[in-house]
Amino acid sequence: MAKRSEQREGWLKDLLITAVEGGINYWAYVDEYDPEAGTCIISPCEDDEEFAPIRMDLDKLASGVSISLQKRGTWGAAGNPRYVDQYFLSERTNGDDGDYDADIADSVMQFACFKEIVYS
Numbered sequence: 001m002a003k004r005s006e007q008r009e010g011w012l013k014d015l016l017i018t019a020v021e022g023g024i025n026y027w028a029y030v031d032e033y034d035p036e037a038g039t040c041i042i043s044p045c046e047d048d049e050e051f052a053p054i055r056m057d058l059d060k061l062a063s064g065v066s067i068s069l070q071k072r073g074t075w076g077a078a079g080n081p082r083y084v085d086q087y088f089l090s091e092r093t094n095g096d097d098g099d100y101d102a103d104i105a106d107s108v109m110q111f112a113c114f115k116e117i118v119y120s
Contacts, residue, residue, distance in 0.1 A: 004058075011094040012058045012065075013038045015105050023106030027119040042113075054113050064112025065091060071111070 004012075017035050020042075024030075028042040031053060038061070043053040072088070087108075089098030110117050 004062075005094070007094040009038070009058060011090070012061055014095065015065075015100070015108060016040065016056065016058070016061055018100070018102055019105035019109040022102030023104075024109055051113070056109070056112065061108070061112050064108045064110070067111040067115060068108050071116075 013035065016038055020030050020033055020035075020040055024042065027045055029045060030040055031043050032039075032041040034040070038058040040056050041053050042056060044051055069088070069091070072084075083099075083101070084104065086098045087100040087104045090100050091098070106119075107117055110119060
């Protein structure tokens with residue numbers, strides 16, 4: 001696991017929790033989940049067998065954050081551009097400013113899993 005500040009680790013855990021508990025349930029089942037450790041294993045919903053179970057941890061989620069930054073203008077149906085901007089502010093400040101919701105956390109989780117938004 002990468003070395004990061006306690007504040008950054010907390011922000012990533014909150015992002016994971018928001019995705020798992022509110023954002024990804026329309027495309028993935030959560031097979032295992034440890035919010036304190038910042039880990040989960042997700043598998044496809046029954047009607048979508050496009051991917052094998054995926055182990056998510058904070059390092060993998062951080063890669064999704066990096067991809068989200070690179071693809072800033074290409075989120076498509078993932079949300080209102082002003083709200084996406086609030087997510088970026090939250091990312092820059094580790095949650096001290098800005099905000100995001102389950103839809104944004106879902107998008108970041110998809111970036112971590114697939115390098116793009118597959119489900120919307």
